[in-house]
Amino acid sequence: MTNRISIVSYLNSVPFIYGIKNHTIYKNLDLSLHIPSVSVKKFLNNEIDIGLVPVAAINKLQNFNIFSNYCIGSNGKVDTVCVFSDTPIYDVEEILIDYHSITSVNLLKLLLKDxxxxxxxxxxxxxxxxxxxxxxxxxxxxxxxxxxxxxxxxYVYDLSEAWFKMTGLPFVFACWIAKKEISQNILDDINTSFLYGINNIDCALKTNSINNIDYRTVKFYLKNRICYNFDNQKKKAMAIFLEQITDL
Structure with missing residues (x-):
């Protein structure tokens, strides 16, 4: 049986894609790439079985488990979730919000308030x-x-850095979920493939198009800005974030 899996179409997912494509599990997966908000819609519409989804959407979903030891997280600066302006943020009248992910928008709203x-x-x-x-x-x-x-x-305001200053905690942007009926053996194989990709970032980058972004910048980003391990501190941070955005 083929399981449908959606991965976010950003460079921070390159290790996940590389790991899957270099594992025997790949032949049992129908892999597609989407922006975060689309991955959520596809899970809601029963168009995928496994997905890397923005954490702010978790409370809207049903019949799923968070299954992986890995996520898209950061511990301080992340570089790719930022507010950009030529005026100090305290003086701007309006902030344009990216339509790609509900998590970043909710994080912005929370930081603006608190x-x-x-x-x-x-x-x-x-x-x-x-x-x-x-x-x-x-x-x-x-x-x-x-x-x-x-x-x-x-002016550049890194929202992950602001969250860290406010809470002293890392931040989780996206986590891996799967329908409850998906075999544990399949999920274990996928998890193993993720670890392989994370441990081979250099090889993963060589097989991927970087699209006019400096190679050294991307390599530094994947190795020093993105924190892939979904550890207890990140789980704690995610729980706090999900609780706080219910009041927005």
Whole structure:
């Protein structure tokens, strides 16, 4: 039986993809790549069996288990979930919000309320919004497109770093879930494949297109910014985050 698996289409998922493709489990999987918000919709619509999903969507889902020892997390700066602007965040009138992930949007809302203590207007966006940030605006940009914005804007606010300053905890952006009926043997094999990919990041990068992003930047990002182990501190942080966003 083939199991349908969705992986986030960002560079931080390259080790997961590489691990799966170099494990015997690959022949039993129908693998697809999606932005985080689409992965959630596909799980809700019964279009996938296993997925890397944004943690803020967890409370909306049913009939699933968090099965993996691995996640997309960070411990301080992450570089790819940032608010960019040419005006201090305390002075902006409006923040454009990335439509790719509900987790980052909720993290922004929480930090605006409890860390920055400001209340700017939040505006939904469409593709290409990050190229149209006016002087009175800021923009929450996530994923690979954030890499090339760090040198283009005067102010960069890393939301994972802000969360760490506020809580002293790491942050979990996405975790692995599977339908409850999926065989434990299959999940164990997938978990093993993830570890292989994480332990072979250099090889994984050589087989992947980086799309005009400096190779050394991506290598540093995967090895020093993304924290893949879903350890007890990350589980604690995720539980706190999910509890706090219920009040937003």
């Amino acid at each position: 860390f920055y203590k400001i209340n700017p207007n939040l505006k939904k966006t469409t593709d290409g919004f990050e190229k149209k940030i006016s002087i009175s605006q800021a923009a929450l940009v996530i994923g690979d497109k954030a890499f090339n914005l760090h040198k283009k804007h005067k």
